[in-house]
Ligand SMILES: [Fe+2]
């Protein structure tokens with residue numbers, strides 16, 4: 001068996017010189033620590049435990065026109081093959097040193113599936129969702145439950161469940177992929193297994209989990225509560241839109257207007273342990289108040305146009321765009337689409353922070369809750 005030899009074996013300490021307390025002794029101490037793979041806290045403390053979050057993640061925005069153009073070209077040039085399994089293009093936050101992550105905890109990608117293609121079945125411990133941007137004629141099968149995908153549907157892939165996607169149409173499908181890959185890898189918890197064969201067998205009636213549990217208030221009387229993950233694998237847009245319209249009649253948040261978190265109906269908790277998914281409507285003309293919270297978020301503009309002001313910078317968005325709000329960044333949303341509603345889909349790592357008792361939030365107290373705008377983000 002191989003053994004790992006430390007580079008410095010014998011010489012762990014320099015020869016003792018007469019200087020026991022002066023600058024030379026301090027320099028020698030520093031060298032000895034470095035040689036022995038040790039780091040003094042007193043030299044790094046302000047970085048190690050900052051007064052408040054100092055994230056490398058940048059607030060950023062990706063234009064739909066760019067994403068679509070690149071995904072379309074990938075659709076023409078890159079086959080879906082075993083190994084890659086998915087034609088997904090990840091948002092790489094420029095603050096994160098080239099890593100393919102939107103935030104320190106969230107992978108977000110645009111996935112393109114050509115008509116009549118199949119993205120082969122596999123399973124992994126990374127927790128995944130898909131939000132369908134265009135889906136005509138495409139389907140997802142999750143653990144034997146197949147559903148045909150429509151714009152605005154949310155599809156869950158809880159950890160270690162088989163899933164594959166395909167199309168019975170001439171049209172391409174395009175959707176948002178959200179996973180906890182950065183966290184899963186940071187924790188050295190990644191397992192992945194390809195399915196033997198391309199698409200798994202469909203073992204339930206079409207839309208099985210939606211028909212069984214989709215109402216959310218009731219479950220088949222002979223079944224136990226599903227606590228580990230949501231029993232519903234697909235949240236259909238028609239139900240989501242009705243829930244937004246219903247909520248708009250009775251209540252709203254000053255920071256998020258009409259915002260709903262998708263939940264596991266059996267626990268009331270988020271759809272994934274590592275992140276939550278939201279759908280949110282900004283009614284015409286709404287300009288929310290600013291706040292900030294610990295944890296990072298990725299937004300996709302499903303409908304409408306407007307701006308989100310992040311740390312004083314206006315990020316103007318329109319249908320299809322994606323943007324990131326880093327941890328502890330002030331943010332407020334503003335619908336600029338005249339008489340049109342705006343709809344935002346978003347992912348948040350809040351469940352992690354709540355579970356670990358690290359969540360904090362704060363509302364912006366100055367200027368009636370609105371930040372002073374100091375600049376406008378210019379997309380590349
Ligand atoms: Fe997957």
Ligand SMILES: [Fe+2]
Nearest residue numbers: 255256291331
């Ligand atoms: Fe917020």
